Amino acid sequence: MSNGLIDGDDDLLRRIARGDEMAFLTFYRRHQGPVYRFALQMSGRSEIAEEVTQDVFMVVMRSPKQYDSRRGSVAAYLYGVARNFVLRRLEQDRPYLAALDDPDSGHAQLAATGHDPLSDLTRNERVESLRRAVLALPTAYREVVVLCDLHEMDYADAAAALQCAIGTVRSRLHRARALLAEKMRAEERCAV
Amino acid sequence: MNHAESKVVEGLQALAADSPRQAPAHVEARLLGEFRSRSRARLRNRWLVFSGGAIAAGIVMFVSLRPAPAPTELHKAPVSQSAPAELAVAPGDDTATGEVAENFYRLPDADILPPLDSAVIVRVQLPLSSLAAMGVPVDEDRASESVQADLLLGQDGLARGVRFID
Numbered sequence: 001m002s003n004g005l006i007d008g009d010d011d012l013l014r015r016i017a018r019g020d021e022m023a024f025l026t027f028y029r030r031h032q033g034p035v036y037r038f039a040l041q042m043s044g045r046s047e048i049a050e051e052v053t054q055d056v057f058m059v060v061m062r063s064p065k066q067y068d069s070r071r072g073s074v075a076a077y078l079y080g081v082a083r084n085f086v087l088r089r090l091e092q093d094r095p096y097l098a099a100l101d102d103p104d105s106g107h108a109q110l111a112a113t114g115h116d117p118l119s120d121l122t123r124n125e126r127v128e129s130l131r132r133a134v135l136a137l138p139t140a141y142r143e144v145v146v147l148c149d150l151h152e153m154d155y156a157d158a159a160a161a162l163q164c165a166i167g168t169v170r171s172r173l174h175r176a177r178a179l180l181a182e183k184m185r186a187e188e189r190c191a192v
Numbered sequence: 193m194n195h196a197e198s199k200v201v202e203g204l205q206a207l208a209a210d211s212p213r214q215a216p217a218h219v220e221a222r223l224l225g226e227f228r229s230r231s232r233a234r235l236r237n238r239w240l241v242f243s244g245g246a247i248a249a250g251i252v253m254f255v256s257l258r259p260a261p262a263p264t265e266l267h268k269a270p271v272s273q274s275a276p277a278e279l280a281v282a283p284g285d286d287t288a289t290g291e292v293a294e295n296f297y298r299l300p301d302a303d304i305l306p307p308l309d310s311a312v313i314v315r316v317q318l319p320l321s322s323l324a325a326m327g328v329p330v331d332e333d334r335a336s337e338s339v340q341a342d343l344l345l346g347q348d349g350l351a352r353g354v355r356f357i358d
Contacts, residue, residue, distance in 0.1 A: 019205050019230075019231045019234055019235075021224070021227055021228065023233065024218075024223075024224075025224065028220060028223060029220075029234060031334070032214065032219070032220070033213050033215070035213070035215070036213050036214065036215035036219075037213070040211065040212065041211060046216075049215070050215065050216060050219050053215045053219050054222060054223060057223050058223070061226065061227055061230065062230075069227050074327045094340055104234050118221050123206065126203060126206070127207050127210045128204070130200075130203045130204065130206075130207050131207055131210075134204075134207070143209065145204065149201060149204040149205075149208070150207060150208040150211065151208070153242065161298070177197045177201065178197065180200045180204075181196035181197055181200045182202065182205075183349075184196075184199070184203075185196070190337070
């Protein structure tokens with residue numbers, strides 16, 4: 001996602017408020033990719049990602065003036081809205097997530113695939129294994145990894161999207177990476 | 193960043209590159225459909241507000257030019273909310289004062305409009321000053337307040353008559 005002022009997102013939002021279809025389409029096409037990816041990487045399920053993407057842009061359609069440029073970039077705003085929808089959906093699907101959030105079940109799931117994920121892994125296997133490890137992270141850690149590592153968002157924007165302090169983003173990211181490293185090591189041990 | 197963490201970050205970069213870049217096309221199609229239907233609704237509402245305002249302005253102009261009816265009659269006139277619109281505009285129902293049945297006052301342009309097949313009654317707010325223009329005594333302190341009025345709209349959306357609700 002790009003900076004609002006440089007690329008005219010503010011102007012697009014004003015035109016959307018007036019019912020300009022082209023402005024909405026431009027805005028959607030510019031931002032839908034990151035929103036969809038964020039929802040997919042957070043939930044691991046394409047149907048949730050589709051729903052969340054739709055919900056986020058329905059908010060833009062209904063209340064284009066809700067975005068306040070003084071509170072952060074358009075990207076941070078959209079990630080923030082997407083995050084709320086994702087968390088709501090994850091809350092509804094808690095039984096499914098409980099299994100994912102449980103480190104032991106995450107390892108069990110990884111080990112149960114029957115693949116040898118670490119010794120001479122192909123790139124795809126490694127990526128797939130890491131994807132599952134990210135999904136197995138507790139939500140608070142998963143969202144900082146998704147925003148800062150997968151979406152390369154800076155700490156300030158991530159803090160705006162997550163409505164927390166920059167220091168919190170830093171510490172959670174550090175902890176999340178440590179958890180992932182631990183999971184990878186555990187996989188290594190399982191594979192041996 | 194230690195070695196293990198570096199490896200994780202490297203793996204995450206590969207994962208980022210591997211992720212889908214776009215939402216499926218049907219998401220865009222659904223949103224576009226929703227946007228269009230909202231735009232149509234907004235246009236309809238805007239037209240209603242605009243035509244209501246134009247009609248109200250027309251009424252104010254009309255009542256300021258025509259001879260004022262007896263103010264007491266206007267105020268004491270019973271309001272029949274459930275009166276069918278057809279009754280209100282029965283052909284040949286003109287009276288000497290230009291008032292149609294059920295206390296609707298015929299608008300001057302109504303005579304040149306097509307006959308009514310069907311009608312609807314729309315309630316709008318009019319400034320109290322428009323009553324003063326009709327000769328109704330109005331407290332000057334309340335001149336900026338508004339009153340409710342029913343507009344009788346034909347099948348073409350154009351106003352035929354008006355009645356005031358006290």
